[in-house]
Amino acid sequence: DQQVKQNSPSLSVQEGRISILNCDYTNSMFDYFLWYKKYPAEGPTFLISISSIKDKNEDGRFTVFLNKSAKHLSLHIVPSQPGDSAVYFCAASEGGGSEKLVFGKGTKLTVNP
Amino acid sequence: NAGVTQTPKFQVLKTGQSMTLQCAQDMNHEYMSWYRQDPGMGLRLIHYSVGAGITDQGEVPNGYNVSRSTTEDFPLRLLSAAPSQTSVYFCASSYTRKAPHATDTQYFGPGTRLTVL
Numbered sequence: 001d002q003q004v005k006q007n008s009p010s011l012s013v014q015e016g017r018i019s020i021l022n023c024d025y026t027n028s029m030f031d032y033f034l035w036y037k038k039y040p041a042e043g044p045t046f047l048i049s050i051s052s053i054k055d056k057n058e059d060g061r062f063t064v065f066l067n068k069s070a071k072h073l074s075l076h077i078v079p080s081q082p083g084d085s086a087v088y089f090c091a092a093s094e095g096g097g098s099e100k101l102v103f104g105k106g107t108k109l110t111v112n113p
Numbered sequence: 114n115a116g117v118t119q120t121p122k123f124q125v126l127k128t129g130q131s132m133t134l135q136c137a138q139d140m141n142h143e144y145m146s147w148y149r150q151d152p153g154m155g156l157r158l159i160h161y162s163v164g165a166g167i168t169d170q171g172e173v174p175n176g177y178n179v180s181r182s183t184t185e186d187f188p189l190r191l192l193s194a195a196p197s198q199t200s201v202y203f204c205a206s207s208y209t210r211k212a213p214h215a216t217d218t219q220y221f222g223p224g225t226r227l228t229v230l
Contacts, residue, residue, distance in 0.1 A: 004155070034218060043117070043203050043221030044156070089155055098207050098219045099144055099163075100171065103155030 003027045004092050006104035014112055019077040021107050023090030026071065030092040034101065035064060035075050038087045047088070048075070051096065080111045115139050117222035119204050125228045126194040134189040134225050136204030143209045145187040146219065149173065149200040156203060162187055163209055194229045201226050 005024045013019045023033075031052040036044035050057040050064045050073065057064050063076045077084055090104040120135045138145065146161035148171075158171030162181040176198060178190040187206075191198060205219040 006155075009153075036221075041224075043205075043223050045221070046218035049218060091155075097209065099209065100146075100158060100161060101156075101219065102172075103148075103157070105153060105155045 001026070002104075003030075003102050004090055004104040006090055006107050008107050009105070010108045010110070012110045012112060013080050015082055016079045019075075019080045019084065019109055019111065021075040021077075021088050021090075021109065023073050023075075023104055024071055025073075025092050027092070027094075027102070028071070029094045030102075032093045032096050032098065033064070033066060033073050034091045034093075034098060035062075036089045036091060036103075037084075038089060038106070044089060049098075077109075080109075082111050082113050085109055085111050117204055117206055117220050119202075119222035119225050121225060122223070123226050125230065126191075127230050128195060130194050131190070131192050132194065134191075134202055134204075134227070136187045136189065136222060137185050138187075138204075138206040138220070139185065140206060140220070141184060142206035142220075143184065144219070145181065145204065145206045146171070147177070147179065147187070147189045148203045148205065150203065150224075151200050159189065159202075191227075194227075196229045199227060199229045 034049040035047040038044045066073045087106045089106045091101040117138045143164045147159040148156035150156045160179040162168045202225045204222040207219040
């Protein structure tokens with residue numbers, strides 16, 4: 001059974017608008033969440049993370065929101081740029097670190113000029 | 114700093130052949146891991162290591178062996194390749210969560226694309 005779910009395989013937005021990528025999890029022991037960005041033929045690169053003691057973390061154009069009661073997190077990209085077009089993976093772990101990550105299936109974001 | 118390097122980038126094997134995927138990191142990270150990514154799937158953990166001489170199984174370990182004789186290297190061995198092992202393999206490394214200088218993410222290599230015929 002999938003412990004981390006990204007139910008939207010793809011998302012298309014216009015340049016300058018907001019992109020919202022969603023992620024749900026089922027394991028209540030997860031306490032650390034990360035978003036990775038992946039371009040074709042490259043390895044995933046870290047984007048932003050959030051600990052379960054917080055409900056929001058910002059880094060420039062990227063903000064991650066965590067709703068522990070709903071077991072839901074989302075990544076907001078504002079404003080979206082064509083270079084943001086990539087596959088975004090949500091990942092989670094137990095124990096507060098980035099070890100033994102459990103990944104979602106990914107959402108392919110396309111930002112149209 | 115080369116980060117995490119993986120060789121080869123591409124490999125084609127016949128069923129039953131064996132091979133070793135190489136992974137090396139120059140960041141002095143204690144933690145290293147191997148993931149596989151299949152079409153339409155997220156990355157799944159194969160094996161991991163929290164330091165030299167220590168390895169453990171992840172979610173999908175069957176058909177793979179690992180060893181960790183040095184901090185820098187973490188090779189992944191396919192003992193008898195099967196078509197189900199056709200995938201893209203990623204190696205990653207990080208400090209362990211107990212390290213005083215722990216960072217909050219794993220760093221991934223560029224991947225090895227393996228095809229088993």
